[in-house]
Amino acid sequence: MNVLIVGAASALGKAIVEEIGDAHQLRLMDIVPVDPPDKGEYIVGSSLNQDDCWKAVRGMDAAILTGEPPIEVPQDELERDQSLLDHATRGTHNLCKAAVEAGVKNIIYGGTLDIFRSYPDDVYISELWKPQPEPDMPVMSRYLGELTCREFARDYMVTVTGLRLGKVVNEEEVSDTHPDLLWLDIRDAAQAFCLALQRDTAEQVWWTQRWGLYHICADLGNPKYLINQARSLGYKPKHAFSNNWAT
Amino acid sequence: MKKVLLLGASGLIAPHIIPGLETHYYLKLADVKPHPEGVPVLSVDVTDYSQVLEAARGVDIIMNWTVLRHDDTLSFQVNTQGAFHVMKAAAELGIKKVLHTGPSLVLGYYEHDFDIPDAPVTPSTDYYFISKYLSNEIVKSYARAYKIHTLCYLFQGLRARPENPLVGRDFPPFTIIYDDLVHAVRLALELESVPDYFQHFNLHSHLGQGKYSMDKAKRILGYVPQRPYTDLYKRTS
Numbered sequence: 001m002n003v004l005i006v007g008a009a010s011a012l013g014k015a016i017v018e019e020i021g022d023a024h025q026l027r028l029m030d031i032v033p034v035d036p037p038d039k040g041e042y043i044v045g046s047s048l049n050q051d052d053c054w055k056a057v058r059g060m061d062a063a064i065l066t067g068e069p070p071i072e073v074p075q076d077e078l079e080r081d082q083s084l085l086d087h088a089t090r091g092t093h094n095l096c097k098a099a100v101e102a103g104v105k106n107i108i109y110g111g112t113l114d115i116f117r118s119y120p121d122d123v124y125i126s127e128l129w130k131p132q133p134e135p136d137m138p139v140m141s142r143y144l145g146e147l148t149c150r151e152f153a154r155d156y157m158v159t160v161t162g163l164r165l166g167k168v169v170n171e172e173e174v175s176d177t178h179p180d181l182l183w184l185d186i187r188d189a190a191q192a193f194c195l196a197l198q199r200d201t202a203e204q205v206w207w208t209q210r211w212g213l214y215h216i217c218a219d220l221g222n223p224k225y226l227i228n229q230a231r232s233l234g235y236k237p238k239h240a241f242s243n244n245w246a247t
Numbered sequence: 248m249k250k251v252l253l254l255g256a257s258g259l260i261a262p263h264i265i266p267g268l269e270t271h272y273y274l275k276l277a278d279v280k281p282h283p284e285g286v287p288v289l290s291v292d293v294t295d296y297s298q299v300l301e302a303a304r305g306v307d308i309i310m311n312w313t314v315l316r317h318d319d320t321l322s323f324q325v326n327t328q329g330a331f332h333v334m335k336a337a338a339e340l341g342i343k344k345v346l347h348t349g350p351s352l353v354l355g356y357y358e359h360d361f362d363i364p365d366a367p368v369t370p371s372t373d374y375y376f377i378s379k380y381l382s383n384e385i386v387k388s389y390a391r392a393y394k395i396h397t398l399c400y401l402f403q404g405l406r407a408r409p410e411n412p413l414v415g416r417d418f419p420p421f422t423i424i425y426d427d428l429v430h431a432v433r434l435a436l437e438l439e440s441v442p443d444y445f446q447h448f449n450l451h452s453h454l455g456q457g458k459y460s461m462d463k464a465k466r467i468l469g470y471v472p473q474r475p476y477t478d479l480y481k482r483t484s
Contacts, residue, residue: 086323
């Protein structure tokens with residue numbers, strides 16, 4: 001399968017490339033050059049540029065939009081928020097529109113579970129719960145990106161998968177810190193993206209089947225964020241932060 | 248008299264409702280382009296946060312009638328980024344009421360149905376609809392976080408009140424008559440509180456077809472069309 005990875009220079013993008021390995025032919029897209037794997041190539045471009053999007057999606061079977069912020073965001077808070085918003089809305093729309101028009105049949109978007117942070121910790125959060133994003137642009141913009149992708153599943157015969165990721169960390173690097181119910185090891189996040197490539201509902205007549213939504217988090221003994229839906233994809237997280245929760 | 252910043256004062260909608268509002272409110276008219284009838288407006292580009300912030304200083308309420316349709320870049324910049332700027336300015340200045348606006352987001356999906364209640368929105372990927380839909384989500388988030396009583400009016404067309412009966416014609420769905428929109432805006436500006444700080448309302452002027460319900464607008468705002476326009480669309484015998 002020919003797979004485009006957008007946001008490939010991010011840590012998450014690199015982890016996805018590592019996870020996919022040689023299983024697929026990759027095209028990596030970011031605003032800076034990225035080292036491609038042996039069976040791959042890269043394209044320097046921005047989702048805000050429609051020509052770049054067109055070049056990126058051409059010949060692809062699937063597009064992974066990591067949802068990660070651009071590698072370079074402005075220092076000024078307002079300019080940063082404007083940039084995040086623009087990339088998550090217009091940029092995501094540009095990519096999805098180019099993708100469906102180029103015949104891409106599978107789009108995967110990396111959203112965030114942070115949209116449920118306002119709920120108390122004594123509830124179980126599944127995909128059935130109403131998102132309540134706070135006006136914190138790094139979180140809210142990812143939610144808006146997810147909503148943008150969802151509309152493409154409604155309008156086009158394309159498989160679209162929203163992966164709402166927990167707080168992406170590296171288990172070894174947080175071994176000495178207080179645990180967080182949102183934690184998700186970056187390698188498990190990458191696993192979820194790879195599994196989502198196998199979803200194939202593009203020919204389903206009901207848009208609700210073309211759209212799939214999965215909560216991706218660590219497999220904790222007493223979780224707040226349930227991952228039962230993701231298990232149906234084959235998701236088996238390997239990093240449970242056991243040492244953190246044991247103390 | 249309440250001070251109201253009206254963004255989009257020179258657009259396709261606001262010039263038709265300003266005359267009905269200006270005797271009741273101190274209107275601070277603003278737009279990026281001149282008013283079609285030469286009414287003085289403050290030059291404000293909603294895509295520029297500093298301009299929105301300055302325009303909003305000293306007002307009690309912001310009304311956002313700005314819109315740009317079907318352009319791949321400007322629709323997002325005006326409709327989505329602009330809404331972010333409006334709500335950020337309201338939060339920063341402690342403004343406690345906002346009237347936001349947009350197109351009907353149920354029209355396309357339910358156009359063959361009847362007795363349609365306040366159904367979940369179905370925006371589609373069209374630049375106009377999706378950029379406005381995303382703006383509603385931003386507005387909702389700010390409204391709830393900063394306790395800004397925010398109403399969002401959704402309709403699809405606007406027209407003058409017919410002066411005479413219209414023969415052989417029907418009323419287009421989700422169209423609102425100028426007078427009804429003025430009335431609805433006044434209800435919004437006077438409403439003391441908005442349940443959960445954000446509510447959107449389907450608005451139009453014609454209930455005769457039995458399609459789109461306005462029960463919520465009636466229940467919360469007390470909005471009903473000001474006169475039975477069905478009378479003007481009756482077949483003559």
